[in-house]
Amino acid sequence: MEKRTKFIYKKWQAIFLGIFLIITFFSTISNADIINVEEKLQLSYYFESPNIESIDIAGNSYDRVTLPDCLPAGEIGEPMIPSKGIYILLPPETEDLNIKIIQKEKQDLGPGFFIEPMGKPIPISAVKNNFLPEPDENIYSSDELYPGNSYTKIGVYNFRGYQILVLLLHPMQYIPLTGELFYYKNIEVEIDLINGKEINDLYRGFSRDRAEVIKKVDNPQISFEYKENSKATMDEYELLILTTDSFKDGFTPLKTIHDESGTPTIIKTLTDVGSSELEDIRNYIKDAYTNWGIDYVLIGGDEDIFPAPILWVYGLDEETWPYEDFMPSDIYYACLDGPYNFDGDGKWGEPTDGEGGGDVDLFADVYVGRACVSDLTEVNNFVTKTVTYLSRDPEDEYLSNACFVGEYLGDHGIASWGGNYLDQIIDGSSDDGYTTVGINATDYNIDKLYDRDYEGNYWPPSEIINRIENGVHFINHLGHSSYDYNMRLINYDVDLLSNSDLCFIYSQGCMAGGFDEGDCIAEHFTVKTTSGAFAGIWNARYGFFWSESTDGDSQRFQREFWDAIFGENLPELGKANHDSKEDNIPIIGRSMIRWCFYQTNLFGDPSINILEPGGNTAPESPNTPNGPTNGLPYISYTFETSTTDPDGDELLYKWDWGDGEISNWMGPYESDEIVEQKHKWSEKGNYEIKVKAKDELGAETDWSEPLIVKISFSRYHTRQYSNFRLFNILHVFFHQFF
Missing domain, CATH: 2.60.40.3800 (Immunoglobulin-like)
Known part of the structure; x- marks a missing residue:
């Protein structure tokens, strides 16, 4: 008996040694391939x-x-x-x-x-x-x-x-x-x-990440070489509101409306972060991105309460070349790959501050906006306005009103008038060698308030005040500004506004968004009262145009923003803002492009979809999933469904497998396209499979009627399952040790 035991032991020892040598041999080949194969x-x-x-x-x-x-x-x-x-x-x-x-x-x-x-x-x-x-x-x-x-x-x-x-x-x-x-x-x-x-x-391997990268690159087929992971935990969120303990409760109504409308939201504070250091905050956002699947971050706090990264950029002022400046920029919280101060000096964001001395990360992994609030009153003002906009009836007439506000810029040829630039945003433009889709004059009531066309070539502040008070959805502005002056209004004028039809503002004016310099006028528009604007994009420092040309650096970002909204079907404010930046990465070294890239901060909730006039119709509830109703554990089964979107929008699907696992949003798919998804269960039982859909504008369906799937064992399958588990254990063992 002892001899037989020794024989068996030696036999297994020989088998393990043989397997080890084989694995080592192939590993050597594999390593050689890594070095040599191109x-x-x-x-x-x-x-x-x-x-x-x-x-x-x-x-x-x-x-x-x-x-x-x-x-x-x-x-x-x-x-x-x-x-x-x-x-x-x-x-x-x-x-x-x-x-x-x-x-x-x-x-x-x-x-x-x-x-x-x-x-x-x-x-x-x-x-x-x-x-x-x-x-x-x-x-x-x-x-x-x-x-x-x-x-x-x-x-x-x-x-x-x-x-x-x-x-x-x-x-x-x-x-x-x-x-x-x-x-x-x-x-x-x-x-x-x-x-x-x-x-x-x-x-992360999410299908929605793949869907986004496909829109960004010239060879989208390569995206399918990246392995997809369709699983998610029940702790999946899309929006992270990151604020302070004292402001947390004030943001709860915003979380509630997002949860109800299909944007799962979580509120965390600097106490949860454990620090107010920039790198610690960024690492916390990385963890939330990885573990919760977030796509958006709303920062709830002014610069002195919730720190803003102050990035360095090289540029030009009115009198001197070269010129450099520091500016607040939340792209540090959006672009999560690698360092932003590789050399460890006081200048964050240099073109050599990325990994290994290369450029810093310029593609956003999450889309960031900021509510520059300093107290609970301002929190309530911001939340009230955001909830009001999210709750608007898409049939409201004011949503069809778009105002273009241009000023005299000086004697610069075609660039003398802001209106000459802003005209490129109406119905789109192919001027200056690139094409952008704009705001369609057929769908919107276009109102031009231009010095170029106004009697005496100067419109008074009362003109823009009247337009805001009467209800306007979008305001596009190009003209002179400062920290406390924008569209010929000062902070005091903005605080007196009483409009209930809230607007979105995009301004190329200088410094109106410099929220590190006291309370800038962008803050007065967005958080000081319950009127004014629900969101906007303003410059933290100088905006820039070109003499004798409409190809201004700031102009490129404003044109690309509206192209993202209406041309690339990116209605979310955060996505559109960062898309306008990414479209300019190839010329990031040109004149003031990096300057404008850093400084165009979003004041508002980044997950908000711009409402379309006439509204958006939600898809029909998806068909009951179709597939096998009986099965075995650890075997993958395919299920399918489809639904129709009345507006013909592309659709995303989310699957509930009944075992505590819910997929990420999968897609996009065409309306009426049959969608397949695979799943396997690890335990016997009866499982209800449900699926829901939402269109590209965020309109979401209820869960479908369930398909019940029974997962069970037979005596034969129990033996088969035991062998299967033994194989897996051995596989893991060899993988870990060899």
Whole structure:
């Protein structure tokens, strides 16, 4: 008996040793593959014929050249040559090793062109006209190609764990000395990849994350190489309200209405964080993002109560170049990947402050807004206004009213009038080489309050007051501002407003959103009373435009914001605000783009959907799930459902599997599309499967009628299940130790 025992022991010892050697062998091969095996990505881009027109700037003749969906990215005084920003999704666990650009179908446009130089960004508060664009003589007297290189690598950024490579292609080349100009109709991009990079800690595997990244990149099919995780716990939330202990109860009515309307919300305080340090707050948001599945964060507190990251940025003021400034920016709480002060100095947000000395993270993992409240009265004011807007009848007539407020900016040619910029937001525009969808004049009552068109070229403060009091949904503004002055109103004027039809304001004015400098006028609009605005976007420091051009840096963010709302179907304020930033990442190094990227803070609840005139009809309740009604534990079964959205909106689905697990919102799917989802149970019992749907605007259905599924064992299946469990135990054992 003892000999047999020893024999069995030695036999098992030999088996384990053999398995160990096999695993070690294949692990060695695998490691070699990680070092040596390369993959390749290939993408193609086509460029239409450029548009070239002769222009006159202060008596100087230039040629202005534009390419569809391309944008100028140079420095001040350099030729304004259009380039194309591209967003390439890298496969999981890879990094780019080499980038190759293949240019095809060269098109010569001839010599003799004198290309317009890049202009100087002008603070919107500037009154002097000494900002005419001037050619850089060192470049314009050169016989070398400009920009010369075929592409510029902007960086690799992470969005919810998906790696996005951002490049700037240069399809057009220019020889300044001779004026020769040519471009390539086709450009192929080849990227050699190397394996071995770990999946980012921020990767959650949610289908809704995949649905979002698909909208951001040029090669969405790669997203399906990232493994999806459809499971979620019962502690899933979409909105985190982060405030102080004394304000917590004041935000409860806002949590209640969000919970009732299908946006699960949780309120936490700095006590829960355990600190008021910036990094600790950001890490807490990361944990909530990872463990609760949040998409939105509402910060409940002014800068002196709930700290705001103060980022450093390099730029230009009215008189001096270079110029630098510090500004409050909540993007630090939104973009969660890597550090924002890599070198440990006092300048957070430098372009070398990201991981390994690279750029800081610029893609938002969560969408952030701030209620700049200083006491319970202001909390109640903010919550009352937000709840009021969320409760509005979509049929209210005032929701169709949109006001455009433009001022005289100085003697700057076409840029002299704010109205010339704002006109690009009405019905959209393809001016300045890029296309954005705007506010449709067919759906909205467009009201222009422009100095350009007003008698005497100056409208008085009473004009904007009357419009707010009479009810206006959107206000778009471009004009002079300061910390306590905006749209020709001062703080006192705003506090006297009594409108019950609340508005949203987007202003390019300077410093009106500088909430670190006392109570700025944006705070008076949003938290000081129960009137005024329910939300808005204002600049923390200078807003910027360009002399002799409507291609202003601040203008790009305002145009892209409304394009997100109406063109990209991103009606949530937080998403739209950050989308306007991400659309400008390819030119983040241009003049004041980074400045504007940092400073355009959202004052308001980031999860709010802009209400559409005439309302939005909720989808019909989904059909009872269809699938097997009997099954075994640990075996995956497929179930399907569908529903119809009366407005034809895309739909998201959430599954309740009856065992305590509820899926994330899955999708998007087309209306009437049959949707499949798999699930397996670990215990015997009867389970009720239910499903609900919501459209892209947030209108949600009730749960469907349930399908009852019986999970049970038979004697045979019990033995089979025991063997299955033994196999799993051995599998885990070998995985852990070998």
